[in-house]
Amino acid sequence: MASGEGEAPRAFLIAGPTASGKSALALMLADRLGGTVINADSMQVYDTLRILTARPSPQDEAAVPHRLYGHVPLTRAYSVGAWLADVRAALAEAAAAGRPAIIVGGTGLYFKALTGGLPPMPDIPEAVRGEVRRRLELEGSAALHAELAVLDPQSARRINVSDPQRIVRALEVAVATGRPLSEWQREPALPLLPPAPSVLRLVLWPDREAVRARIDARVGAMLAAGALDEVRAAMAMDLDPSLPGYRAHGLRPFMAHLRGELPLQEAAERTRAETRQYAKRQFTWFRHQMPDWERLDPDRAADRLAAVPP
Structure with missing residues (x-):
């Protein structure tokens, strides 16, 4: 992605499994460098489910510019192609403001499309x-x-x-x-951010058991913060089950609880289990699809990025 003068803006790509501390790291880096945090999580793009999808808090979003969080109605289908169009605009905005772009999330396909490109796809009436x-x-x-x-x-x-x-x-x-x-899909693809010295690509690689423990704790914290209210709001929309947003972790189990089909404890445990399975798939994706990205222990990530000059 180039600025209006042709030079590539500085960009930081921070991938990692769920509950690995990506958002906190991105916030810290954006605060230090005057950057813009751009979302690369396919569930955090949706409105309504801030708590359930672990989107940054309103306070965090107010602290530094955040883009592509909660900007898509839950009732709408959203694709990686749509995200690429949105992220192109977000990158241009950051470049025009002289802000480094800090792209953070756990959706490997988004990062693959960003750095490897996607074939052009038609708009569907x-x-x-x-x-x-x-x-x-x-x-x-x-x-x-x-x-x-x-x-x-x-x-x-x-x-x-x-x-x-x-x-x-x-x-x-x-x-x-x-x-x-x-x-x-056979059409040639051009990446928005090809490998370049100005693009730092990191994958947070935490201990598996630490991720499990954080997932387990996160589900309880979500319930305490009002996740069931978000689920009620989603139920009132009478969502099409084929919509991508319907796959948000916890949405189906907690819907079943609110319909009287599951005890809350069982719904919470199902949410933990499906989130753990998702984290496992993320590790596999990052290992096989992003082998040349720098792997970083989350406990050392802040020190690693502190070496980046402002």
Whole structure:
């Protein structure tokens, strides 16, 4: 990403598993360098669920500029392509203000797209999107997968019949454009932030047991802070279960509790379990997809970044 004069702005990419201390580290760095914190977490983009998705507090957001937090309605589908368009604007804004960009989050695909690029994807008309999602509800994912196998056999082979979100996305593209998603994905991709000396890429790599303990404690703290009120607000929206935001950790178990289907303790334990599983998948992604990023123990991260000149 270049500024108006062509020189690349300084950027810090801080990835890591959930509950590894990324947000606190980004806040510290932004405060010291006069930077802008930019979100790279696919759940923290949504409104309504500040507590449940562990978004920065209002006090933290007021302390330094934060971008792309809570800016997407929970009722809306949001993709990595949409995030790339938003982050391009956020990077340009930071560069124009002379602020280093501090991009922080746990969504590996966002970082991969940012540093490796994504093929161009078409905009899908709302009429097509609504019709495909209506058919999913009426006909089920198996019927849509069978249609996808005719329109885009390559994507159908890659996508499991039990993955309705990806089926819907591929079918939307094929119906809206008359061109298979697999063809769109073969288009050349240009990264916004290619590897460069001006871009520092870090992955926080905490002890696994420490992450488990922090996840367990975080769920209790979320409940004490009012997470169930957020879940009630989400339930009042009558969300489509295929929406990405519906996958926020804890949302389904706590909905089940509020419907009288689960005791609160069991809903909390299910939330802990699914969050632990997610952290495990994050470790695997970072190990295999980001092997050339600098790994950093969170306890030494502040000292490492203190060496960065202001």
